[in-house]
Amino acid sequence: MSKPYPLLFQPEFKERVWGGRALEQFGLNLPEGQIGEGWMIADHPNGTTTVANGELAGTGLDQIREQMGREWFGNKGFSEKNGRFPLLIKLLDCNDDLSVQVHPTDDYAGLPQGELGKTEMWYVLDAKPDAKIIYGLKEGVKREDLKTALENGSVMDSLQEVSVKAGDTFYIPAGTVHALCAGVVVAEIQQNSDTTYRIYDYNRPGLDGKPRELHVEDSLNVTAYEGSGATTMSTDQAVPGQWLQLAASPYFVVEKGIVEGEWSLGTTQDSFTILVTCEGEGTLTWEGGSQKFTSGQCFLLPANLGSYSLEGHAVVLRSYLP
Incomplete structure (x- = not known):
């Protein structure tokens, strides 16, 4: 069995009607088209990433899961429902508004077979001065109100708009009506699911020129x-060498850290660790090796990696299973 080391993956890129070219700022080699999503760490039928560094280069995350098991992914590192890696890590470029959408919980009867619900969180990497998102319903909006608004074309009047800036974070439990809007680039940590129900899509055509499917009843x-437990915060209070908790759910914990100099850290046997570099650069060092890192890169650290350190000047997100 291979000795554990931090895994960097070749992203899976997705063209979206609302996408653009902003992910090139991270040095990513994008295919042609309107690229809305970079699936950075993924083990899903709609996209599986392969290792880009070290001894396991060319190996899919699904193969690593099957070969390395709990020793690498940790005691909590499996989805008991579908056996896949439990999280999906993305970078999103919103060159235009996304559809207004909502995600189901794990127990929703209408889920496709083998699929999970979708609780997620966003960390805003970049935002234009007037950027905003849609984040929940206005107070007092009930099912009949939303249904009527969809029928008469006034749904936007039922939704909360929130201004955003780089460094803001949004926790989005399943059941939260939401949409990223034009001019925002985010890192997304989510359950390993690709189930999205579109409520409203501005009556625009998709990439094929036809109207995109809506999922009104779902x-x-x-x-x-009555509220999903969604929370938002600015992260300006983060200080070097300390983790600031951004989101804690049954599916993931996400923290922000500022690297200034050297920071000694470690994994536990309970869970893998995912590091997302939001800005800056440095060196990731562990027993037996080191790896340069830069903004936009996402690493999967096996649970049995043990001690490691980050050195440089960077802002990172750390995610693990609770």
């Missing part, structure tokens, strides 16, 4: 009208 069914 959306009305899964929306949390």
Whole structure:
């Protein structure tokens, strides 16, 4: 069995009607087209990333899961429902508004077979001065109100708009109506699911020139009208060498850290660790090796890696299973 080391993956890129070219700022080699999503760490039928560094280069995350098992992914590192890696890590470029959407919980009867619900969080990497997102329903909006608004074309009047800036973070439990809007680039940590119910899509055509499918009944069914537990925060109070918790859910914990100099850290047997470099650069060092890192790169650290350190000047997100 290979000795554990931090895994860097070749992203899977997805063209989206709302995408652009902003992910090139991270040095990523994008294919042609309107690239909205970079799946940075993925083990899903709709996209599986392969290792780009070290001894396991060319190996898919699904193969690593099958070969290395709990020793690498940790005691909590499997989805008991579908056996896949439990998280999906993305970078999103919103050159245009995304559809207004909502995600189901794990127990929703309408889920495709083998699929999970989708709780997620966003960390804003970049935002234009007037950037905003849609984040929940206005107070008092019930199912019948939302249904009527969709029928008469006034749905935007039922939604909360929130201004955003780089460094803001948004926790989005399943059931939260939401949409990223034009001019925002985010890192997304989420359950390993690709189930999205579109409520409204501005009556625009998709990449094929045809209207994109809406999922009105499913959306009305899964929306949390009394509140989903969504929370948001600015992260300006983060200080070097300390973790600031951004989101804690049954599916993941996400923290922000500022690297200034050398920071000694370590993994535990319970869970793998995912590091997302938001800005800056440095060196990731562990017993037996080192790896340069730069903004936009996402690493999967096996649970049995043990001690490691970050050295340089950078902002990173750390994610693991609770």
